[in-house]
Amino acid sequence: MNSPSKGFELAGVSVLYEEHPALLDFDLRVRPGEALAFVGPSGAGKTTALGLCNATVRPTSGSVSLDSEDLSEAANARLRELRARIGFIPQELGLIPNLRVSQNVLAGRLGHQGLFASLRPLLRAGSAELEKVLAILDRLGIGEKLFHRVDSLSGGERQRVAIARTLYQEADYLIADEPLSALDPARARETISLLTEVARENELGLILSLHDIELAREFIPRLIGLRRGRVLFDKPAKDVTEDELAELYRLEDTDRVS
């Protein structure tokens, strides 16, 4: 899984949404297997930064590359291959509520499969595939939910289904947008701990956006403070000072625009 790769490189990236800057002159390097989190107030550009990494957001200027390959120049088929290497858990999880847990997890490998190969798991999955899914669900503690419909699960269980899908995807990176936003404090701690642990076990690069600065400092080794589309700091979590955090979250009248 870990070929001699160089990871993500974003150089001089700016993203404008109809003249409104979401990110300005942004530089970032992510090494394989590294764990980092974007922190900062709403509207700072965290989600945009994540979107650049799986090419769902296109840079207005600058370049985004994975293992020295420019994402915005990749052709259709190649882009799919690259995206298949990058797991993604959006804020709302992106699960298919009226399908079973097994089908949702099996969907993780769609990017690796041709159209016809991907029809079978939707209609009738093979036992080998299901056993693999079950092993992952067991590891996450929700094995008994294998054939339950996702809309019958609790929020925490759904979160685990989303993580299971990324593990089944056998991705090299996991991008998660605000994975703790809808959880109570105890469950938030449990989830971030699970995420980092699973990432370490599977040698997944972990790229998160987090609003809970305390949990971010405790669990994520590298923090990138974003404010109004600019990098305020990019350093090991233990070196982030209180002054920097105060600056990061300082309220200004214009900041209330999300």
Add this chain to the structure above:
Amino acid sequence: MSAEAFQRRPSSFSRRGRLLFALLLAALLSWISLGLSLEDLVPREGGRSILALFMEGALNPAFDYEAASVPEGTPPLLVKVAGAAANTLLFAIAGMSLSLIIGLVLGFLGSTSWWAAEGAVSPLGRGPLRKLMPLLYAGVRALIALMRSVHELLWAILFLAAFGLNNFSAVIAIAIPYGGTLAKVFSELLDECPRESARNLRAIGAGPIQVFLWGLLPRAIGDMSAYSFYRFECAVRSSAILGFFGYPTLGYFLRLSAENVHYREVWTYLYALIVIVIVLELWSTKLRARMVIR
């Protein structure tokens, strides 16, 4: 600042009021120009006895032929009704299965959700061909409009003239307008269903058709099948009416009995149609309950 916001209060009332007024005016004008009056619904002298006879038949449907004698070898009336009902269903099923395929394919191509979204990978790729997407979309929408703007009876007249009275003429006469209607409704249901699963699958490398099959279709399938059931019910009625052109469905026999003023037989055929529709309704309710609630 807030006073300014108040100034920008939308003037919705006047616009809504004008629209409502225009609709009322249109309704009124149509009634006046058609000269509709409730007196038209009072039956004339001769009509009254026919109406009475017809309503009597409703309470007293025929179980055997009303004619004093029928030709040798004629099957019993109820066998004939059952056969006509079966034929009606057959034409409806054949037409509907074809129109479902048309509806799914054109509904997929005619929905915007799989190509207009940010970061989407369209079937025409991300290169210069992508610029043709709006053109493909507009073409499909125009085709859908064309198919459904002509009624199945008019299609039937066309195909009967072209191909003669063969069964396929009837089946495609149903399949074309129904396929168009299904495509329109399917595409709208697909566009309305939440897209976050689709977006997510796209972000992890799924192709456009995979996104459609895994991310969009499962979310819309409940509404789509409910609507398909309703259309199937309509197809049964259309199939019955195609009997007027000579196909052996309920309409054919219904017309013969009506021409012979055998209203009790007419009602037997009508009741057969009603039973089919009710059974379909019960079946679809049961299926939908299983799909939605859980």
